[in-house]
Amino acid sequence: MKKHFASLSFYLKTIWESEKRIFVIIAVSVLLGTFTSYVGIYFLKFLLDFLESGSYSIAIVWTLFCLAVMYLSDNISSALSLALSNAYYRINTRLRSKILNISTSIRFEELEDPEMLKNFELANECLNKSVFSNYTQILVNTVSAVFVISGTIYITFEIKWWMALLALTVTAVNTVCNVLLSKNEIERFDEETAVGKQLEYSRFWLTDISRAKEVRAYSLQRYIVGKLREYNDKLFTVLHSFTKKQKNPHLIIEIINSVQLFVVYAFCAYRMVADGMSAGDFMLYSSAVFAFGNSLGNVTNSVISFWHTSSLMTKLTDVLNIEKKLKEKVLYNKELRTIEFRNVSFAYAGSDKNALEDVSFIVCANEKISLIGENGAGKSTLVKLLLGLYVPKKGAIYINGEPMDTDKYDYTPMFSAVFQDFKIFSFTVEENIKMSENTLTEAEKAKIRALTSSMGMPELDTNSFITQIFSDDGIEFSGGETQKIALIRVLYKNSPLIILDEPTSALSPQSEYEIYHNFNSLTNGKTVFFISHRLSSCRICDRIILLHNGKLEAIGTHEELFESNELYNRMFSAQAELYAE
């Protein structure tokens, strides 16, 4: 209960802070809605009365008046809803970009937590389903309904006191059915999203351009259509099972409404015959009773959807609350002297096997470390821990002798990295290098130019877009060129520690050779972790950390390890022999 009202107050607060006009729009809408429903109720009654009494010109004026009022209120309310949707769009945009910001700011580990992922999904879902305007709709409906009830209750009692009782009973039954239906609707929606996502994946990704070559070379045309069919059928089965369950409540709603319809008309007919009620009153009374019943229904439905919307809204507030936690972090901007792993162990969520087990070592500033090991030995895990993307399960990492505290400090100024699967964004070259939207100063441009030429790349127009998503004359770079841009980015950041994970995998032997050759000048004054399966990289580094099955197998210089470590010797020789002439 408290949660629901917290959502309501969040809604009100958000509107109050950013779009006050929404309150005005709501007020006008309510007045307009109430007024129109009364016009609707009385229009026919007075028209018929005027006709029966023979005052035709008044009947015409009355008709014109009512029609004009309805016309105006219709159009005014659609103009209002346009303004409203505009205001909500602005709110939504602000919140969406906030959520994107949060999801790219929280610790990586948290993002892999299925619970957290689900929360983000639901928060976005909230905005997609426009919870804000749902709230407004609920508010408008409830208030208008109360106005209508207070007006029609008098008429309803005037016919007969038990008419009101009847309307109440009907509403109660409808409400029960609607609760059942809305529960069904929520479950149905959850299932639909789950299967729908798979269908969308098959539909969207299997024919993505990245798969085009495989699709042809492996003759996957039948497979693609088969996958679509599989998930489409599955979606249908799921939806249909819910549809079947909806049938009974609907039957009950229809029956109870028909009973009401019968009683109201039969009683009005009786009054017409027995008491000589006029045709106008017949129309007035019957429509007033129906309006009374409908409004009662609106109130209860609003309560149901208030419940539903509020619980959706709490997901949104949950995610937005994360932001407060994020802001408290202090940038860690000190000089780097040492990095130490002390008995570090780590296991991924959902796995009982340690990806890293009891790893300890110390690295000093300016050391160039080659981090090697077989596939699955734990190299990437070690790097992720070092970057604070994950937190060790046991042991700790010490920076300059102090334990790393990712809750207190933001360590990003310390690190930069090129990963195996680095991401180059479809923005401009300079945005990809600088990773912010501010335009470059002359000094920064010069710095990029220097880096570009040291990579052996022709001079780049840093304002040109990469790929054509944001500009029609965007450029497509080859794999090697993109990797070079990623390398420029890592060096541009000029952080004391850099991590290079297979940074030359897409480069030709010539380019690789050049980078190896210039390695020391490029990384001058920086601590480097170099990960590569090309063990030639060990020769340009000061020391080697060899991991094996998540454990530290050996640490030392190439010469030391080549002499003393059997595994290293075997690995290095496997490649070196092939280069012996």
Add this chain to the structure above:
Amino acid sequence: MAFLTEIKKIFRTAFDLSGMFIKNCKKLLLMDVFLGVSREIIQLIITILPSVVIWLCMNRSYGAAITAIAVMVIALTLLKTLVEYIQRDLSDESLHATNSLYYYLNGKNARLDLSDAEDGSMIDEYYNVFDNIYNFSDVHYSIFCVLLSKLLSFAIMSAFIIAVDLRLYAIVLLQNLIVLIINAKKDKLDHEFDEEMSKNTKRVKYLSELTDDFEAGRDLRIYNGNAMVSDKYSNELLNSRKIEMRKQRCDFLIELAISLLGLGELFLIYLFAINKYAAGGLLLASFILYVSASKQIASSISEIVWVAGVLHTASIYYDDFDKYLKIEEKMRNTGADKPVEGESEPFIEFRNVSFKYPNQTDYAIKDFSCKIDYGEHIAIVGDNGAGKSTFVKLLLRLYDPTDGAIYYKGKNIKEYDYDSYQEIFAPVFQDYVLNAFSIRENLIFDYTEREGLIKGALEKTGMYDKITEIGLDRTYSRRFSEDGVELSGGEEQRLVISRAYCKNSNVVVLDEPTAAIDPLSERKLFQDVFDGIGNTTSIMISHRMSCSKFSSRIFVMERGKLAENGTHSELLNLGGLYASMYRRQAEYYS
């Protein structure tokens, strides 16, 4: 004339799409018709009920009034319940049928020539159709449910109005014709807005997908790029809103005009009715009936206008859809021969092949000739952009040469049936992708007959133990299921190589397959590929010169040409490009 072609287009759209929908669900149209007619009857009952009751009561026949109410209310209950049931079933069926249209579209996309599938404007066209298929979902419903029943109700209600005044009827028709024309114009306008929107949508989509992109999330964290991305996101969202608003404002003004016309019409209807009543030509009860009938006719016409709008919009997109389905599959239409089994000489031959990518001025491959014999193990080396990957694309007939020809067993490869020719090769591409389905499907797709080859293929890449532990039925990636399995880069690469082995083809083609594989596994892989399991021929592209040690012959490519060709020791003795590249890498191993 233009109008006639429009009409013809609409008819064709309606006909073709109805056909596709019936194919998916035979009952669909029947349900439509039933739904439409029942709703009309319900409306009719609701319309006449009060006036019949009033009329009977004014005549003091209370018993008849009660009977009338009872009969009509029971009929209403029955019909309404049926309508509730059927419309829900219908919406499920309709969704299923609409989704089934993607079978045609995606199937076609998968069959297009690669040069078409990779063409920028063709990709845009594909996504344009892709995003607009939902416009077809209402076509069957609009015709068989709405149009049919509204024409029916239009006829019934027209009878009522004509009974009052023929002139009035003419006015009503004229007013609605004007509305129809305005709406047709509006549709055209909307379509223009859509085109402007689609560019923006592409950007918004790209940015919003960064939320679940792990690589992006990680790089954004490290480089503090999140502020930039969220700013861009809100800018793009606001931009798309601006376009949307222009459209909505335009729509609003049109609606204002249309509803003003409606107001005039309604007023006239009342005016005539009051006049008629005053002149004594109408009972009070019929007055009520008449007034609601007039409202009905207006609403049934506006529904018909809606149908016209749906059909018109659908016909515009159906045109795109149809055009896309009819794109010629040129490569699939050049020949139908099946490759002959067994060894044969010469095996593969490139004769003066030149190739330029579409819209490019430079040749990626220029006057390239070579022969590959059965059972040979070829290593292809060369700088970035030397044409190595292009060579593979030509060999696999993903592209056809601009000049010259490629021969397989003495026959131009264009003479073979496209899919049969593909059976000869098992390629591993540099930019491989795994799908978020089971590991088994990632290995053999739906070719269940390859099931028996899985074990051997996994053993060859050293993945057997790992995959046995994981289980073949486990889903790759945690995208959809929490117990999905994430693999490391090297494991993924080895899985993809296993996929190629499962294909059991004569020629294995590997494009830079070991970038993420550790030294010991890499060495084993080179040996396995080149030691020739069975009698397979293999072709491997690699930046690692070491792989060439195991090959029987090396192609050195330079700027689209075959610069050197020979065995490892021959080329080292030659002292050319190969020797210098080899020594560069060797330097760090000595």
